[in-house]
Amino acid sequence: MLRLEKRPAPSRAWTAATPVLAVVLTMIAGGIMFALLGKNPFEAIRIIFWDPLFHESFAAYSRPQLLVKAGPLILIAIGLALGFRAGVWNIGAEGQYIMGAIAGASFGLAFYPSESPLIFPGMIIAGALGGWAWSMIPAILKTRFRTNEILVSLLLVYVAEKFLASAATGFLRNPEGHGFPGSRNLSRIESMNNPELISGTGMHWGIVAAFIAVITAYVLLNKHVLGYQIKLAGQAPRAARFAGVNPNRLIVLCLGMSGALAGLAGLFEVSGPAGQISIDFNVGYGFTAIIVAFLGRLHPIGILLAGLLMALTYIGGELAQLMLQIPAPAIQAFQGMLLFFLLAVDVLSTYRIRFKKEGVA
Amino acid sequence: MTGDPLLSINNITKAYPGVVANSDVSFQIQPGEVHALLGENGAGKSTLVKMIYGLVRPDSGSMTFRGEAYAPPEPRVARSTGVAMVFQHFSLFEALNVAENIALGMENPPPQRDLAKRIREVSEAYGLPLDPDRLVGDLSAGERQRVEIIRCLLQDPKLLIMDEPTSVLTPQEVEILFHTLRKLAAEGTSILYISHKLEEIRALCDEATILRLGKVVGNCTPRDTSAAEMAELMVGKSLATPARDNAELGEVILKVAGLSVEPSNPFGTPLRHVGIELRAGEVLGIGGVAGNGQDELLAALSGEVTTPPGTITLNKTPIGDKGPNERREMGILCAPEERLGHAAAPDMSLVENALLTARQRKNLADSGFVNWGATRAYAEKVIADFDVRTPGPDNVARSLSGGNLQKFVIGREILQDPTVLVVNQPTWGVDASAAADIRQAILDLAQKGAGVIVISQDLDELLEVSDNFAALNEGRLSNVRTTRDLTMETIGLMLGGAHDMHDLDEEAIHAEA
Numbered sequence: 008m009l010r011l012e013k014r015p016a017p018s019r020a021w022t023a024a025t026p027v028l029a030v031v032l033t034m035i036a037g038g039i040m041f042a043l044l045g046k047n048p049f050e051a052i053r054i055i056f057w058d059p060l061f062h063e064s065f066a067a068y069s070r071p072q073l074l075v076k077a078g079p080l081i082l083i084a085i086g087l088a089l090g091f092r093a094g095v096w097n098i099g100a101e102g103q104y105i106m107g108a109i110a111g112a113s114f115g116l117a118f119y120p121s122e123s124p125l126i127f128p129g130m131i132i133a134g135a136l137g138g139w140a141w142s143m144i145p146a147i148l149k150t151r152f153r154t155n156e157i158l159v160s161l162l163l164v165y166v167a168e169k170f171l172a173s174a175a176t177g178f179l180r181n182p183e184g185h186g187f188p189g190s191r192n193l194s195r196i197e198s199m200n201n202p203e204l205i206s207g208t209g210m211h212w213g214i215v216a217a218f219i220a221v222i223t224a225y226v227l228l229n230k231h232v233l234g235y236q237i238k239l240a241g242q243a244p245r246a247a248r249f250a251g252v253n254p255n256r257l258i259v260l261c262l263g264m265s266g267a268l269a270g271l272a273g274l275f276e277v278s279g280p281a282g283q284i285s286i287d288f289n290v291g292y293g294f295t296a297i298i299v300a301f302l303g304r305l306h307p308i309g310i311l312l313a314g315l316l317m318a319l320t321y322i323g324g325e326l327a328q329l330m331l332q333i334p335a336p337a338i339q340a341f342q343g344m345l346l347f348f349l350l351a352v353d354v355l356s357t358y359r360i361r362f363k364k365e366g367v368a
Numbered sequence: 369m370t371g372d373p374l375l376s377i378n379n380i381t382k383a384y385p386g387v388v389a390n391s392d393v394s395f396q397i398q399p400g401e402v403h404a405l406l407g408e409n410g411a412g413k414s415t416l417v418k419m420i421y422g423l424v425r426p427d428s429g430s431m432t433f434r435g436e437a438y439a440p441p442e443p444r445v446a447r448s449t450g451v452a453m454v455f456q457h458f459s460l461f462e463a464l465n466v467a468e469n470i471a472l473g474m475e476n477p478p479p480q481r482d483l484a485k486r487i488r489e490v491s492e493a494y495g496l497p498l499d500p501d502r503l504v505g506d507l508s509a510g511e512r513q514r515v516e517i518i519r520c521l522l523q524d525p526k527l528l529i530m531d532e533p534t535s536v537l538t539p540q541e542v543e544i545l546f547h548t549l550r551k552l553a554a555e556g557t558s559i560l561y562i563s564h565k566l567e568e569i570r571a572l573c574d575e576a577t578i579l580r581l582g583k584v585v586g587n588c589t590p591r592d593t594s595a596a597e598m599a600e601l602m603v604g605k606s607l608a609t610p611a612r613d614n615a616e617l618g619e620v621i622l623k624v625a626g627l628s629v630e631p632s633n634p635f636g637t638p639l640r641h642v643g644i645e646l647r648a649g650e651v652l653g654i655g656g657v658a659g660n661g662q663d664e665l666l667a668a669l670s671g672e673v674t675t676p677p678g679t680i681t682l683n684k685t686p687i688g689d690k691g692p693n694e695r696r697e698m699g700i701l702c703a704p705e706e707r708l709g710h711a712a713a714p715d716m717s718l719v720e721n722a723l724l725t726a727r728q729r730k731n732l733a734d735s736g737f738v739n740w741g742a743t744r745a746y747a748e749k750v751i752a753d754f755d756v757r758t759p760g761p762d763n764v765a766r767s768l769s770g771g772n773l774q775k776f777v778i779g780r781e782i783l784q785d786p787t788v789l790v791v792n793q794p795t796w797g798v799d800a801s802a803a804a805d806i807r808q809a810i811l812d813l814a815q816k817g818a819g820v821i822v823i824s825q826d827l828d829e830l831l832e833v834s835d836n837f838a839a840l841n842e843g844r845l846s847n848v849r850t851t852r853d854l855t856m857e858t859i860g861l862m863l864g865g866a867h868d869m870h871d872l873d874e875e876a877i878h879a880e881a
Contacts, residue, residue, distance in 0.1 A: 012385065230740075232733050235723060243713040248672050249704060250724045251693035 011358040021356040026302060026309070029349040030316070036348070037341040046331050054330055055323030055341075069322045071209030075280050076318035078214035079104070079272035081311055083296035085220040086265030088305040092228070094241040095261040099145065099160030100269040101293025102167035103138035107270020108277035109174050110137025112190055112284050115199040116179060119191065126198040130274060131212075138270015139263050141167065146262040150255040156262065168289065175286045190284040193277060201279035213275025217314075220268060225307040237261065269293060295321075298346045320345070372435055374399045374558045375420070375451075375527055380429035382415055388582050389415035393429070395577040395584065397527065402549065402559045404569040404590060406602055407579035408799040409770060413562050416579070417529050420560070421453045422446035434526070444475070450526035454516045454533060462505035462635050469504055470519045490521050494548045505635045509536035509657050510544075517548070528552065529560045534568060535825065536658055539860035546572050564602070564800070565828075566595040578602055603800050610807040610832060612815050617835070618648030621819050622700070622788045627679045627688075629668050637661040639668065642845045644838075646788060646819040651810065653834030653851065654823045655863055661843035662823050663705065666792045669821070670702035671695040682788065697728045699787030703777050705796065705823075707770065711777045714766035718758065721765050722747035722780060729784040746783075754779030755805065771802030778806050782813050789813060792823040807833050827859055839863045 034056075038048030059069040083100045090097045097103075111134030118126055145159035172188075179190040193199040204210045228234035240247040240257050248254065272292065281288055299317050303309030324338035373396035382390045389412045397403045407413045418424040420431065422440030431438045433449055440446040443453075460469050467484045471477035478486070484500040491498040496514045504512060513533060520528055530549075534542045549559055549572060563569055569576055570590045578586045578601045586601045624644040631638050639661050646652055656662060667673040669680070670692050677686035682698055690698070704710040712721045723743050727733050732743045747761040754775045758768055765773055774794065781789055794810065795803035810833055814820050823840070824830050830837060830851070837854055839846040839862035846862045 230737050232727070232736050232738055235720070235738060239713055239716070239724070242715050243709045245706070245710045246713045246724060249670065249692060249702075249710055250727075251671075251691055251696075253691070 010361045011354065012361050013358055014356075018356050018359075022304065025352045025356055026304065026313070026349060028352050028355075029302075029345060032348040032352065033341065033344045036344055040337060040340065041331075041333065044333065044337060046333055051327050051331055051333060054327045055320055057323075058326055059319055059322040065326060067207075069326065071203075071207060072322050073315065073318050074209040074214050075211070076321050077314040078211070078217045079276055079292045080296050080299045080317055081217040081314035082213065082220055082272040082275075083265075083269045083293055084299040084303065084310045084314060085217070085224045085307060086268030087296055088300040088303070088307070088310055089224060089227070089237060090261035090265045091300060092241045092305050093237040093257055093261045094244065095258050096157045097142060097145070097160050097262055097265045098157050098297065099142070099162075099164045099167075099293070100265060100296055101289055101291065102160070102164035103141045103266040103269035104273035104276075104293045105164075105167040105171045105289050106141040106273070107134040107138035107267075108273030108281075108288060109171060109179070109284060110134055110140075110270065111274030112179060112193060112199075112277050113174075115193060115196075115278070116191060118198075119196070122198045124198070127201070127278070130199060130278065131271065134270045134274025135267040136270070138273060139267040141270070142262040142266020143259070146259045149262075150258055156258070160262075164293070171284070171288060172286050175284050175288070179284050181283075188286055192282045194279060194282040199278055201275050203279075211275060211279045213272060213279060216271055216275065218311075221307045221311050228307065233260075269296075295342075298342070301346060302349055317342070317345075373397060373432075374401075374434060375438070375560075376432045377416075377420075378430050378432070380416070380419060380426045380431070382412075382419065382424065382426050390419075390426070391582045393579070393582070393584050395587070397558050397560060398575075399526075399558055400553050400556045401575060402553050402561055402573045404573035404576035405560060405562045405579065406564065406566075406569060406576050406598065408564060408602055409797055410581075410799060411579040411602075412582040413579055414531065415582075417453065417531060417560065417562060420446070420527075421451060421529060447475075447523055447525075450524075451529065452520035452523050452525035452527070453529040454513065454520055454531065456531040456533075456535065458512050458516055460504045460512055460515060463503065465501055465503050466498060466507075466515050467500035469515055470500075470522065473519050474522070486522060487518055490518050494518075494521065494551060495544060496548055509659055510538065510541040513537070513545075521552075525557060527558045527560060529562070531562045532564075533561075534563070534565065538657055538863045539827070539856055540864060542568070566590075566598050566602075569598070570595060580604055599800070610804055610811055612811040617650050618817065620645050621648050621683055622646040622821075623681045624669075625679060625681075627668055627675060629664050629673055629675060631664060632673075637664060637843045639664050639843045642843075644821070644845065645848075646821060648817050648819055649814055650836065651814045651820045651822060651834045652848070653830035653837045654821060654840050654845070655827055655830050655837060655859065656823075656825065656840035657863060658825055660840045662792055662840060664843070665840065666702060666704055666790060666823065669700065669790045670704070671700075693728055696725065696784075701725065701729075701781040701784055701786040701789050703781050703789070703791040703794065705792040707773050707777055708766055712765040712773060715764050717764055718751065718756075718761040718768075718776060719744045719747045721776070722750060722761075724780075726780060726784055750776055750779040750783055753783060754809070769799075771798040774798050775802055775806060778809060782809055786813075786818055788819045788821070790821045790823070793825065794822060795824075795826065795829060803829075827856070837862075 034052050038052055041048045041051040058065055060066055083104065087097055087100055111130040114133035115126055115130045141163060144163060145156040148154040148159050149156045175190065176188040181189060181191045201212050236247065236252045236257065239250060240252055240254065277284055277288065295317060299310060299313045303313035320342055327333045328335055328338060376396045378394050380390055380393045393416060405413050415424060419426050422443045422445055438449065440449065467480055467487055470487060471483055477483060487498065487500040496517060498511065498514045498518060504515065513536065533545060537545065553559055561573055573590050576588050576590045577584055580602060624642055627639055627642040629639040637660055642665065668675055671690055672692055675688040677688045679688040681687065682700060687695055687698060708714045723732055723738060726746055730746050732739055744761055751758060751761060756776045757772050778791065778794060794806050810820055810822060822830065822833060834851045836848045837851045838848045841863060
C-alpha cells in the first residue's frame, strides 16, 4: 500500500529536485501525447528542447529569441512571486502588462517627433506607473471592500484588452498608417526605441531590468525586513499581524510591485520586439509568468531558470509546429503539463511516500 | 471488581517515524470501572486511545472486547461494538443547533422531533441539562462538551473514552461532569479517563495506568496513592514547585480602563469595560474558561487590535492606538496562546522566528536590512538559556514539541527584558517539567520588577504563580482579589460570573473608598 507521510520539515533536496523531475515527467507524458498524434516523440522533444539552441541552421535566429521571450516572463514572474509569497494572488499581470505598454507608448508618442533623450526614461516611468495604477484597482477594492483580488485582477485583463483595441484603432493609431489599426512603430523612432544592446543576443533594456529585478528580489527576500514580512504574511498571517505587519499595506505593496513590473515588461516589449501598440499586442506573457513563478518555486534564481526554460519551450514549440506540423493546442497542452506535473510532484517536498503493507491489527 | 475484563489490551506497540508512541502496552478495564490513563503530553495516551477507537492501527499486539478479539479498522466499527469517545477538541458546527449536530454524528438519525425528545430524556437522566434547539455557537465550552457526551450516550456505549475532559470546565462544571460519570459507572458503563490532573483522578477513578514515553510504568489505585507519588511515576523525577521571595509591589505601570472591543467574527467574544491595574513586580492571574475573551484581551494588549489611546496607558503614556511594534519598543511584550501560527510561524526556522518579535528591542535590523548573524546569536541564546531541546536554530518551529516551542516563545520575550509581559495559556499542552520551568521564569521576571499578566485556564497554575487574581467571563473582568485569600469555591463563582459576586465586590469597593 502506498501512503503519504508528512515530513517533519520540508526537504530541501526535494524542493530543488522537483522542478527537474517535473520537466522529465512532462517530456515523458508529452512524448506519449505526440506519439498518439502520430509524430515521432523523440524528434519532437529534441526539437523543443535542443534545436532552438544548437541546431546549425535555426539556432542563429532562435538563440537571441530565448532572451527576448524570457525577459518579460522573468520580469513579470518576479513581481508575481513576491505577491504569491505573501498570499496576494495577482492573476491579472496580462492586463497590467497591456496598460504599462499603452501608458509608456502614449507618453512617448505625445512628444512625437521630439528627440529629447529624456523621452525613453520617461516612457519607462510611465510604463511602470500604468501597470501599477491598473493593479491598484484590485488592491483598493480588496483592502476597502474585501473583494477577491484573483477575480478582480483577472477580469481586468479583459477590460485592458478592450482598452488596447480602442487605443490601437483610436487615440494611438498611426496618423500616417493609411487607416490600419496600430500605433507608429516605436522601435523605428530613435528617442523611443528599446534597441538590441549586443547584436545577436536579443539583449535589450527589458532583459537588463529583469536581471536587476532578480537580484533585487533576492536581496529583498533574504536580507530585508520587508521580504521577511512578505514570507511571514504568506505562511502565517496571524503571526504576521503579531509581528506588526499591516496586512492592507502589504496587499497594496505586493499588488503595486507586481503591477509595476508587469507594466515595465509591457513597455520594453512595445518599444522593442513588438515595436508598436496593435490589437493583438499581448501574447499571454502575463499568464505564462504565473507558471514561471511557480516553476521557479517563487524563488528569484528559480524564476530566472524557469523563465529561460519556458521561453525555450515557446521557441521550440513554434519550431515543432513548423517542422513536424504538431498542432498549436498540443504545444500549449505540453506547456500546461509542466505546471501540472510541478504541482503534482510538489507533494514530495512536504510529504514522503511509504510503501507499506496493511498494518497488522 | 474481578471477573472477565470488558477490554483488555495486550502488548500493543505502535511506532511512528522517529518515535515509538506505544511500546508493549498492556492493561485491562473491568465493567463499570472508571480507569485513568495518566501521563504527560507525549507519553502516548492519545495514540493508545486512538487505537481503541479505531483511528490508528497498532503495529503489533492485540485487544479483546468482552472476551472477543477486537481490532476496529475504523471508528464506525468501534462505535457499533460499544466504544464511544469524547475528544478534547470538539467537532461541532457552531451554526447548527444541538440536535442537528448530534444527528450529524449518527449512522441512522431518527426524525428531529424524536431525536430532540431523546436528547432531553438522556440529558435529564444524567444530570446534564441541554436544550436540543439551541445553536451550538451560543453554548459555553462546558455545554458543548455535554453535546459530545450526549451524542456518545445515545449510542448506549459499554466503554466511554474521555480525553482531558476537564481542561475547558469551571470547577462547578467539573463537579457536574464527575457526578454524571459516577452515575454511568454505577450503571455498568466503563470509563477510560485520560488526564494529567492528579487530584481529579484521585477523586474519580478506581484504577490508574501510568504511561511514560510510551511504556506502562505503573498501575495504582488512585484513592490509596498520593498525588506526589503519581506525579513521580508520571514524570520520572520529582519536580520542584516554582517559588519566589515575597514580592514588594511597586508603582502602577500598566493601566487599562474601560476597554471594550468588538469581536472580529460572529462567534467571538466582545470585551466589555475591562479595567486592569498592574504594578511593577506583580503577577496578575486572569482565569476563565476558554472563549470568554482571552484571545481578544491579548490582542488588545499586544496592539494587534487598537483601541482609543486612553484605554491603555503604560507608565502614564497612552498607547491604545499604537501597533504591536511600537508597543514592543515601549516594553510591552506578549506571548499568545496559539504557538503555531500566531506566536511562531510553523515553517520558519527558529532564527527567523526569533526575528518575529525581537527585531526592535534587540536591534536585529539596520535600516531595514536584517542582521542575520545577530538574530542567530539571539535564537541560540534563547535556546541555551531556556533549555529548548532542538538540534539547532535552523530547525523549523513545527518540528519542536509543544513544550519546547513554548519555552522558546516565552524565552524569546523574557530575554528582551520587558516592562510588562502578557502571556496567554503559558503551559497549555506543555509537559510538567517544562511547565515548571516556564512558571519559574515568569516568577523570576516579576522578581526583577516587571509586571506580568498570566491568562490561563489552569487554576492550579494561577494559584501557584499569581499575586492577584481576576476572572474573565463573557468579556467582562471581575474585580481583582489577592490570590492567597481565595478558595476554589470563590474562584468557581468568579469564573461563572455569579451576580452576587458583583454586588459583593462593589460593596467591598465602597467599603474601601
